[in-house]
Amino acid sequence: MRCYLAVPPLVVALLLALALAAQAAPFTPARDSDVVERLPLASDPSVRRVESLRKQLAARPGDAALRVDIAQRYFDLAMAQGDPRFVGYASAAIAPLAANPGDNADYWLVRGLIQQFSHDFEGALTSLAKASQLDPRAPAALSWRAAIFMVQARYTEALAECERLAPLAEPLLGAGCSAYARSMKGQLQPAFQDLGNAVKAAPQAAPPLLLWQYTRLAEMAWRLQRHALAESHFKNALALGITDQFLLGAYADFLLAQQRPGEVLTLLAGWERSDILLLRLALAGRATGDARTGEWTAQLRDRFQAAAQRGDRLHEQEAARFELDLERNGAKALELAARNYEVQKEPRDAEILMRAALAAGQAKAAQAALDWLRSSGYQDPMLSQLANQLAAQGASR
Numbered sequence: 001m002r003c004y005l006a007v008p009p010l011v012v013a014l015l016l017a018l019a020l021a022a023q024a025a026p027f028t029p030a031r032d033s034d035v036v037e038r039l040p041l042a043s044d045p046s047v048r049r050v051e052s053l054r055k056q057l058a059a060r061p062g063d064a065a066l067r068v069d070i071a072q073r074y075f076d077l078a079m080a081q082g083d084p085r086f087v088g089y090a091s092a093a094i095a096p097l098a099a100n101p102g103d104n105a106d107y108w109l110v111r112g113l114i115q116q117f118s119h120d121f122e123g124a125l126t127s128l129a130k131a132s133q134l135d136p137r138a139p140a141a142l143s144w145r146a147a148i149f150m151v152q153a154r155y156t157e158a159l160a161e162c163e164r165l166a167p168l169a170e171p172l173l174g175a176g177c178s179a180y181a182r183s184m185k186g187q188l189q190p191a192f193q194d195l196g197n198a199v200k201a202a203p204q205a206a207p208p209l210l211l212w213q214y215t216r217l218a219e220m221a222w223r224l225q226r227h228a229l230a231e232s233h234f235k236n237a238l239a240l241g242i243t244d245q246f247l248l249g250a251y252a253d254f255l256l257a258q259q260r261p262g263e264v265l266t267l268l269a270g271w272e273r274s275d276i277l278l279l280r281l282a283l284a285g286r287a288t289g290d291a292r293t294g295e296w297t298a299q300l301r302d303r304f305q306a307a308a309q310r311g312d313r314l315h316e317q318e319a320a321r322f323e324l325d326l327e328r329n330g331a332k333a334l335e336l337a338a339r340n341y342e343v344q345k346e347p348r349d350a351e352i353l354m355r356a357a358l359a360a361g362q363a364k365a366a367q368a369a370l371d372w373l374r375s376s377g378y379q380d381p382m383l384s385q386l387a388n389q390l391a392a393q394g395a396s397r
Helices: 016-020 045-059 064-081 085-097 105-117 121-134 140-151 155-165 171-183 188-200 207-223 227-238 245-257 261-267 275-288 293-309 316-325 330-341 347-360 363-376 381-395
Strands: none
Touching (some): 064 085, 064 105, 140 155, 188 207, 275 293, 330 347, 347 363, 347 381
16 A cells, blocks of 8 residues: 655654643643653764754753753654654643744644644644744745645645745755646646756755655555666665655655565564554555564554544544554545545555445545545556546445
């Protein structure tokens, strides 16, 4: 199955609610220096750096710039590592600024990032618009607004943000933004060609930016059925040496689709802490008969059940895939996929809705995804095949 990611290094799933949830009563430390919990991955230099900054904050609790810096670093760690606790730490770092944020553009930017993690997309768009208004020459808020519009399948609005972004950002960032949006609107081949040319013209671009563009190129090549080229782009992204769970998830899905599950086990070894990647490990384990599959499946079941008990709807796309591909429960998968599609409408959300509808024998339940596929002009042979299967199923009833 495919992994379509809209957010830069897309898009796209980590949860603020999971980060903040706990079964016990909440504990509020009396001082910033109090230790609430030891951070995971303590050997990571990025984690050690942010811990050092937290110690500085204990001496300067009124330093707004330091709070925002810490929050941004935690958010970056969440993006890279897939550990949702980091989002909770980011939220806690900026919480004291909420009462009087003033004209702090960086605060509004980080606030918007946290909101989009919790799928409060409209709140995030508002916060990011505020950040852009306060700092109109900064490209980050525009880039993230474009990403959110992509998640919502609002491609015209995404392209408008990309156009605003282009004169403010590196050429490769602007080119990537517009190419990705255009690829969703029936312009896959020219968008792929334009982005490829832009990458070739920017060999010295920052590695995180190159990672994003190589991942986009890989996804586009995959949709074009150019599998060898897609794998080449995935490997170019991996060769940059940047830890990024979204890249790992996308490449794992590619390998699963190519019937190479053994390589997924190697690629994702040690990534059980990420729900997104643990799901891929379990799928690969089932395909290979790996002895760990039962334990991985049990871990996922516990995590998704705990989220459901909290009323947490933020991982419903992954939960739907779990129910469909591991639990073989088409009806439950369809329930989750349909609810998820009310909130976010990336191609992967449409895919799981269509697949679940087929499995449950309820073709009409996927009508929203079929309408999107038809109206957007989105090009992907696999989704077109699913649409044909749904049409045949509907006609036979």
